[in-house]
Amino acid sequence: MRIGSSLEVTETAQELADLLVPGLGDLVTVDLAEAVVVGDEPPRMVGGGRPHLLRSAIASASGAWLGKVLMPGAPYPVLPDSAQLREIQMGEVITMDRASAAEALGDGDLAEQFVPPFGDSVTVAPLIARDLILGTVSVWREEQPEAFQEDERKLLAEIVSRAALGIDNARRHNREQRAAVTLQERLLPSATTSSAAVSTVGIYRPAGRGAGIRGDWFDVITLPSLRVALVIGDVVGHGLSATATMGRLRTAIQTLADLELDPAELLAHVDELVQRLAAEAPTDQNPVGATCLYAIYDPLTRQCTLASAGQLPAVAMRPGGSTEFIDVLPGPPLGVGGVHFESKTLELEPDSVLVLYTNGLLEPDHHDSESGMHRLRSRLASLNEEGRSLEAMGNSLLSDLGSKPTDDDIAFLLARTRAVPPDSMASWEYPAEPDSVGLARRDIMGQLTGWGLQAQAMDTELVISELVTNAIRYAGGPVGVRLIRDNVLICEVTDSSNTQPRLIRANATDEGGRGLFIVAQCTTRWGSRYGLRGKTIWTEQPIT
Numbered sequence: 001m002r003i004g005s006s007l008e009v010t011e012t013a014q015e016l017a018d019l020l021v022p023g024l025g026d027l028v029t030v031d032l033a034e035a036v037v038v039g040d041e042p043p044r045m046v047g048g049g050r051p052h053l054l055r056s057a058i059a060s061a062s063g064a065w066l067g068k069v070l071m072p073g074a075p076y077p078v079l080p081d082s083a084q085l086r087e088i089q090m091g092e093v094i095t096m097d098r099a100s101a102a103e104a105l106g107d108g109d110l111a112e113q114f115v116p117p118f119g120d121s122v123t124v125a126p127l128i129a130r131d132l133i134l135g136t137v138s139v140w141r142e143e144q145p146e147a148f149q150e151d152e153r154k155l156l157a158e159i160v161s162r163a164a165l166g167i168d169n170a171r172r173h174n175r176e177q178r179a180a181v182t183l184q185e186r187l188l189p190s191a192t193t194s195s196a197a198v199s200t201v202g203i204y205r206p207a208g209r210g211a212g213i214r215g216d217w218f219d220v221i222t223l224p225s226l227r228v229a230l231v232i233g234d235v236v237g238h239g240l241s242a243t244a245t246m247g248r249l250r251t252a253i254q255t256l257a258d259l260e261l262d263p264a265e266l267l268a269h270v271d272e273l274v275q276r277l278a279a280e281a282p283t284d285q286n287p288v289g290a291t292c293l294y295a296i297y298d299p300l301t302r303q304c305t306l307a308s309a310g311q312l313p314a315v316a317m318r319p320g321g322s323t324e325f326i327d328v329l330p331g332p333p334l335g336v337g338g339v340h341f342e343s344k345t346l347e348l349e350p351d352s353v354l355v356l357y358t359n360g361l362l363e364p365d366h367h368d369s370e371s372g373m374h375r376l377r378s379r380l381a382s383l384n385e386e387g388r389s390l391e392a393m394g395n396s397l398l399s400d401l402g403s404k405p406t407d408d409d410i411a412f413l414l415a416r417t418r419a420v421p422p423d424s425m426a427s428w429e430y431p432a433e434p435d436s437v438g439l440a441r442r443d444i445m446g447q448l449t450g451w452g453l454q455a456q457a458m459d460t461e462l463v464i465s466e467l468v469t470n471a472i473r474y475a476g477g478p479v480g481v482r483l484i485r486d487n488v489l490i491c492e493v494t495d496s497s498n499t500q501p502r503l504i505r506a507n508a509t510d511e512g513g514r515g516l517f518i519v520a521q522c523t524t525r526w527g528s529r530y531g532l533r534g535k536t537i538w539t540e541q542p543i544t
Helices: 009-020 034-038 083-089 098-105 108-114 150-187 240-257 263-280 369-383 390-401 435-451 454-475 515-522
Strands: 027-033 053-060 094-097 119-129 132-142 192-194 198-205 217-222 228-235 290-298 303-309 315-317 323-325 343-347 353-357 410-417 425-430 479-485 488-495 525-530 535-542
Touching: 009 027, 009 034, 009 053, 009 132, 009 150, 027 034, 027 119, 034 053, 034 150, 053 132, 083 094, 083 098, 083 119, 094 098, 098 108, 098 119, 119 150, 132 150, 150 240, 198 217, 198 228, 198 390, 217 240, 217 410, 228 240, 228 353, 228 410, 240 263, 240 290, 263 290, 263 303, 290 353, 315 369, 323 369, 369 390, 390 410, 425 435, 435 454, 435 479, 454 479, 454 488, 454 515, 454 535, 515 525, 515 535
Parallel strands: none
Antiparallel strands: 027 053, 027 132, 094 119, 119 132, 192 198, 198 410, 217 228, 228 290, 290 303, 303 343, 315 323, 315 353, 353 410, 425 479, 479 488, 488 535, 525 535
16 A cells, blocks of 8 residues: 555656565665656566666665665666576576675675675565566665565565556656657647747646646648638547547648638638537547647737637736736637637737646646635746746746646747838728729839849749739729748738639640749749638748
C-alpha cells in the first residue's frame, strides 16, 4: 500500500527504499537501468546484456552512512563481470558478507563507493517485471553478521516484486506521456513567426505527469492580402486521443481558413465537423469536443475580427498602456451544435499585443475563471511596457506559474500587430463602363512607375485588364481596384457580385473563357473572398 502511489519512477524507488528501512536493513539503495528512468524498455531478464545503471534512491536508518557511498545523481561506474552479477541477472536473490561484496567488486575504489562503513552483510534482489530487468535493490545490515534468513529473503523478494510492477507502470506511463508530448509538439506550428501583419510567439507546456496531455493548441495561419489568422483551442479529454483530435481540428481550420470565411462562419463549419467526429467515436473513449477562438487581423485596415466557441476572451494590450478583455459573445463549445456564433470587429493600433490563451494559464485559479482572469489581466498590465519583447512577456507569464507540474496543459499566443504604411497601398474606384478598363490600366502603370516596379508592369497590366473587364461584364456596379506593395505585389479587384469565379480551360474554337487562365499564368497564386457585399479577387506576383 505504501509503494506505487506515484507515477514517477524515482519517487516509487524512494518509497521502496524508505519502506525497507529499518525493518529489513540499515541502508538500502535502489539502482535502476537508465532506460527505465527515461521511459524506455530495459533488457530482458535472460541474455539481455548489462544495462547501464543509475542510483535512483537511498535510505539510511541513522543517516550516518549518507555521503559515505554512491549517492543519487553521482556518476555510476561500470561494474566488473562476476558470478554474483550473473546470478542477479538470472533473477536470483543473493546474500554476501562484507568481504565477499568487496571481492565481487574487485576494485578498491568501487568498494569505497558501494560498501558502506561498518556494513556487515548485504542482500541484493533484482527488480523484475514482465521479464524485464529494471534494476537492483541492495539491503545492508550493520552489526548483524548473520545473513538474511530464508523467510526474510522471501519477504524481500515479495516486496521487491510488487515494487517492480509499480516502477514498470511508472515507466510505461512516462513512455506514453513522452510519446503524447512529442506528437503534440510536432503537430504545433513554429513557436515564433513574423509577417507584415504580426510577429508572434506561441508557448505550449504540457500538464504534469499523471495528468495527461489535454490537446491545447495555438496556430498562426497566413492569409492572402497580408492578413493573418490567429487560433487558440483546447480539446476535451486527455492522452493520445486528445492529441489526435487536436491534429484533425487544426488541419480542418487551416483548410477552412484558405476559403477566407468570416470567423463565425468558420467556427460553424468546424462545429459540424466535431459533431461528425463525436458520432463516429466509440462510446468507451473520451468525448469529442473542443473550445476555440479564431481571429483575423488585417494590417491594411488595422481591424481584428474574432469569434469564440466557448473559449476564454482574448486580451488586448494597447501601446498606451491600457489592457482590456475583448468582449466577444462566446458561442457553445465545438460539437454542441444548435447555436450560431457571432463575430466582433475592433481596431488595433500598431504595436498592440493580442493575447490568446487556454485556461491552463489561469493556474492556480483555473477552476475559478473570474478570479484567474482578473489576476491574468493585472499581470499583463504590469508587462505592458514599451520595448518589452514577446519572448520576455511569455517567459514572465510562465515563471509566474513556477516549476511545479500543473494539472492542465498551458498554451498561449502573443501577437504584436503591425500596419502597412499608407505609401505602400493605392486604391481606385471605377464605374461599370468600358472606358474604365483603360483608366485602370493608366492608373496602375503610373503607380508602379512611382514605386519603381516597372518590371511587373506588363503582367500587372494584363491581370488588371482581365479582372476589371470581367467585373464590368458580369457584375456591374462600381469596381474597386487596390494595389499593395510588400515582399510581393498584390492586386485586388472588388465587385458587387457573389458569383464564385472558376478557372476553366477553353476549347480551341471558344471565343472566351481564357481570362482567369491568363491571370493564373501571370501570377504565383490567386483567389477570391466574400465581403458583406460582393467579392474580391486577389492575385500575387513576386517582386524582382
